[in-house]
Amino acid sequence: MIDSVTPLRPDECEPVPGAGLGALATERGNLPLQSVDVAAEVSGLVAGVTVTQCFRNPFDVPLEATYVFPLPDRAAVTAFRMEADGHLVEGVLKERGQARADYDRALAEGRRAAVAEEDRPDVFTIRVGNLVPGERVTVRLTLDQPLPYEDGAATFRFPLVVAPRYIPGAPLGGEQAGDGWAADTDAVPDASRITPPVLLPGFPDPVRLSLAVTVDPAGLELREVRSSLHVVHRDGDAGAGRFTVRLAPGERLDRDFVLRLPFGASTSLALVPDAGRDGDEGTFALAVVPEPAPAAAAPKDVVLVLDRSGSMAGWKMVAARRAAARIVDTLTGGDRFAVLAFDTVVEHPGSLGEGLAEASDRNRYRAVEYLARLEARGGTEMLQALERAVALLGEGPRERVLVLVTDGQVGDEDRILARVAAGPAGVRVHTVGVDRAVNAGFLGRLAGLGAGRCELVESEDRLDEAMEHIHRRIGAPLVTDLSVEGDGLDLVPGSAGRLGSLFPGVPLTVTGRYRGAPAGAVVLRGLDAGGRPWERRVTGTRVDNPAARPVWARARLRDLEDRYAAGDRSLEEEIVSTSLEHGVLCRFTAFVALDTRVVGEGGPEHRVVQPVEQPSGWEAPAAAAAPVMFTAMATPLPAPGAPPGGAPSFGAPAAPAPAAGGAFPATGLPAAPLPAESLPGDASGGDAFPDAGRVSVPRAPMRAGAAGHAGRPAAPAPVPAGAQEALRTQLAEELRRLRAAGSLPPAERLRYLSDLGSRLAALAVFLGGHAELEALARDLARVGPAEDADALWRRAVRTLEALSGHPGEPEGRRPFWKR
Template identity: 60%
Template sequence: MTVQIASLKPGEYAPLPDAGLGALRTGKGNLPLESVEVDARITALTAGVEVAQGFRNPYDVPLEATYIFPLPGRAAVTAFRMEADDRVVEGVLKERGQARRDYDQALAEGRRAAIAEEERPDVFTMRVGNIVPGERVTVRLTLSQPLPYEDGAATFRFPLVVAPRYIPGTPLDDRSAGDGVAPDTGAVPDASRISPPVLLPGFPDPVRLSLTARVDPAGLDLREIRSSLHVVTEEEGVVRLQPGERLDRDFVLRLAFTASASLTLVPDHVHGHDGGPGTKDGTTEGAQDHGEHDGHDGDGDGTFTLTVLPPAPGGPDARRPRDVALLLDRSGSMSGWKMVAARRAAARIVDTLTFDDRFAVLSFDSVVERPEGLSAGLVAATDRNRYRAVEHLARLEARGGTEILDPMEQALGLLDDPGRERVLVLVTDGQVGNEDQILERLGARLAAVRVHTVGIDRAVNAEFLGRLAGLGSGRCELVESEDRLDEAMEHIHRRIGSPLVTGLTLKADGLGVLPATVTHLGSLYSGVPLTVSGRFHGPATGAVTVHGVGADGPPWERRLDGTPAEGRAPRAIWARSHLRRLEDRYAIGEHGLEREIVETSLRHGVLCRFTAFVAVDSRVVAEGGPGHRVLQPVESPSGWAAPAPPVPPAPMAAAPMAFTSAAPAIFSVASRDAASPAPGAPEYTAGPGGGAPGTLGGGPGTGTGAVPGTAAGAESGGAVPGWAPVAPTPFPAPPAGARRGFGRSVSRKAAPAARPVPHSVDSVRPQLAAELARLRERGSLTVAERRLYLADLGSRLTALAAYTGGEPALSALARELSASETPGADVDALWGRAVAVLTELTTAPGGPDIPDGPDDPEAGTHRPIAPRPSFWKRS
């Protein structure tokens, strides 16, 4: 079978100039990362990927190289290997703090070592230490990922660059968590770990990129393949990237498949029985079995994967009137084609509204603006109002910083009518660093609305946008080019409307499904099959029936018989999804989950933010440890504006200036010598003149770089064009001596901070009082309307219960209300119980007055939160 490969973005790949202003040219070269090789095997709707990163030491002293790189946000990293000098060392998955101690100790003893850590669901750090002069070291990561499927096509997306993210908050006084170019702040305590230096476009020695995808339809009807980058086919089913492509955008393959409903049952296997790690010989060290067993492993004997096709959509009368809040990001990072595409996307959304709908448009950077002539609240979607909104959108240009929290809070404040379909649409590239702060502040409220995110960029922050959409039971659409926009907007138009089936539940027949392991069911939308996975006990036999409520009220169900299958990807993909859900609960306040997250990660051999893969060689190769350290710079994302020429740096100002677009550009490399006067903080100089050719800095083995666009650089005229310095919302300073984020070595550990504790029910009493007031006001709703309202209320109370660490009465009520849409539920009894429990929970004897309802000016007010240790484990 021959399949034609079409380009997603024809004519957009003119080569960049050979070199940019200030690029460091040396015959010897000074960037440790030589190559990135990606080998993907796509089987139906799953991809197994191996990523190989090749490092070389061009210096005359042992080297430690650090590389901040992206991986697909839904991918499960299951294996790690280091290869050097004909030796192969298998990585071991450990609790993150322990892995870092093992790595630091190995370097101090002169042994080779490598460590892979997750900073964000789609941002990782690789460190390879004690690379001896002239040596090449290769590290390999093995991962599995599901392919999202919609409207007849599956998408394989592999990111190739970590795009700069906007970092809000006040810089912290203590030591940086990493060596990146952005300072750690109260809002983003690990900013220095997610902000690699950026090369000027056209740097003459880019990393050699090799990418191969082998496509096996596995019985599905594959009709077409489309690619975002230039590819060639060498043989049937093999797609290979053409030489010369740079690591400056996401690689995307869209595969036109015909999907089908299915239930696959995959029993567990022991590592080493099917080609996985677990064997040792004279050149292989460090393998482990990650705790897998033949029998029960604590949460089941196998993994099921369920794919459910949506029913045929009903007519337009099947949905309720909508309240739509549209948020458009106009920050500096949205310049160029992204701003054009974002305006078009927002205008298309406004055009889909009907006279029965109400809407609001909020454009934001460091301030929030609304169309002239429209009120501050929701307005009717008349022709006149829609025209004013589109006219406002057409005038927007990129500027300022990505202050996303305030506009989202304003939008959620508008969407307070449960009698209407409440929809929040966010159009952005998502390039912010304070994801955890946003989730903590908004997690409970996002559960009350449908949240749809439109990510526009060639290197979009897809995982964060997906998490927002998941909390709001919505969908995330990624747009990597203007050519893709029309297709993407067709999907969004359908999703803004009511889902075809809600209130989904599973009932197993002959299969020992473990309910606590089942991933989020969500809702069924037109053209979007639902995929659910979980764990089961016992034999791989049985069936599952999916129940729900159709858009017009009648019950809906589908029964699927299980089909036994083999493979390790389903278990890994489920574990990564389950861990992501636990991590999101941790982020919104349920901090007691840390131990469960670590145990789950180790049991299933899947990397998460609380664990790390570490590979340590037993051979001593560098007495005294590395004499030089380099942080690998990355490409500027394709389509981002080039930075201004470098300027001499000045000391960091006490009052911070927030970056509003790309991170500072680096013209050679950010480096740190072992003898640096400020360990942990890169020392920068302007231009390549400070050192001899082929060296890094003012002496042998040292480096030069330039950092325009920092706070000091912006003040002295070196800001990137189109960037506007803004004063971010200040956060409380950390307590004296408090440690934020990671240290780089054992010797840097500070006194341990107090362990975070769940919030008390007092902290959510204003929200509970508002819910109680709304509940009492809506007692006259019809039975069907009350059923839907109780289900919505249950979802909101679930989030509030998580915030309090699982307050028993609140958790129990949330579970009961969440089941209000199931057949046979007693709506009157549930309504009365909700009133009684909320009344008890909002009564605080001797305490402050509780607001009576949503009209109280204090209801729902967010006070500044105290700084807390960063989301992931510290050493």
């Protein structure tokens, strides 16, 4: 019996500096990612970047770490390497399914391995497996990045966090594509791959960040250097040549890094022969700087679409309203317009009527008055708003313009692009991205599809400058219907992709391939604003720029992938072959680094998904919305030789279907009610991750048969209501891993089947009895050297397919993100 409580002395309970709700410091740490280092070399209008990520296993068991992170959407990833224990392993680019199979096999054999995959043009995933206790593993990505140039300035933008995205659609059953907080849906079938867990607000700096950009003007006149959002230090004199800009210590991975470099640029044609293939093939890069002549002010139809969803709360909503009002104010009496605001529903100002209204002073005032009253709320149902806007614009001889103001934080990018591409031709789409961690990849693709421009606004200070730019784009472009042909230079047909249009203040950049000697010129042709023929001839100059080829390949791959997303499934073979031929990562391929040394027995015992920061500028969720902020312990692989009575493994977190409206009003993020059977945190504590339930807020239900704290097995209990779905998800995860083990040698496969039998037996006990599971578990647990591994493996696959409700499908028909 306790009859007194001894108070702690003040020195025994000092708070952790900078700690917030849910933060817990341990001597061994609690997150696998220790540091991120970005080193960039800017030369003229191209940047070469090396991204170094250091992972450490502070636990007592082998670990697999998963990290979902952003990269610039136009960057070409050309190399990947892993270093551990003084041993360097170069990554190899392979078809995505083959790379995953090689990675899974290496882990099952006890070898270190790492795999890098692209999930969106600006969202990537790295998995590092078989990190032994106490070990550090470093992975490096090498990429080449073109710098966009507009209105006299180049911009080096490097994203540092994947912001939460709205996930529409109905949840898909069966095997999930990843371990994120959102379930895969019919609208976003890989949602679980692009929704990493999010840290609680106020969590102490979990990752050391360093970023340095060395700038070489390369003969261009550099007038000044401007940094947005971050505090930086500069080494060297910008007027004297090379200099370096460094991020100040203590900055967090919660917003884009933006560096603006006002350069003087001119029209040019660079001819870059392939290395080692002089006189055979090469890459050309054409830049055309337009004259400052204003575009003709022809009457136009404009539909302004404003995102008012929950993720736009705070400064973003203020900036978006101001931007939309500025756009309305630029319209003239000969124009017609409409204003649409969307969240879960689409609304418009009733005073303007259902269709396009004349842009009179009275109507423009009514529109601005309506915009001033809008507040953030609800989900981000962008597709229905865009379809309604396109329908309003219809078809006709007038210039038709759609302007979208949003943060772009949606997961169904491919679906939106496909539906917009199928709409009436001739609608010009401009996008204005408002966020400190904007979805630039999607907004750039959408604007490119609509032959328009994308303008990014990362702060209110930048808004006025950005709106001056976008106002000039909304009018008719200077030149349309562009085409390019060689003059003494043999261009490879189709290699230049979509050329777009020529806008005031925006140099046109065209990259493509040529054959033969690097000599000659190109001729750019089109129609000016008055419909008259326009032509520009540019003579080429041979240059040595190794980044030219991968930058072109990345642009080519993005064009092919957008056409694939729009419905042309015949392009898959060309996408894969282009990626492999030029050594540039895409969504259909992956870099895999496989160590030859065996460091453990079997695969890692735990899988941890690295949580990411809440983006800067996003309003902290209210208490009711707290379940969206969590860290995740994904499904652990089996410990070799686990006893039949051991506790079965955790399942990967899977979010329930969104609540009505699809989001919390305060955040716009998908809702996830807290099930009664959840632990205090979303992840279980235990020997390897003792504080997992403390650094997180509850998120997902414990899977059937999950172990309790300190590794104590859960006692058998009646299956609670709704546990059948949890059981199916658990079995679907076992099925996924079983299929991956199909490439193991027969002896290794038998051992894996024996381990599987022990886990299925424990799961049957937890459920209070399950005849099919018990029968399969008994047979698998008795396997011996004389058993037929193939027959047993096929039987186990068939049984798990039936019990999980996830029948097999031919590999050739599976989506590329599930191979």
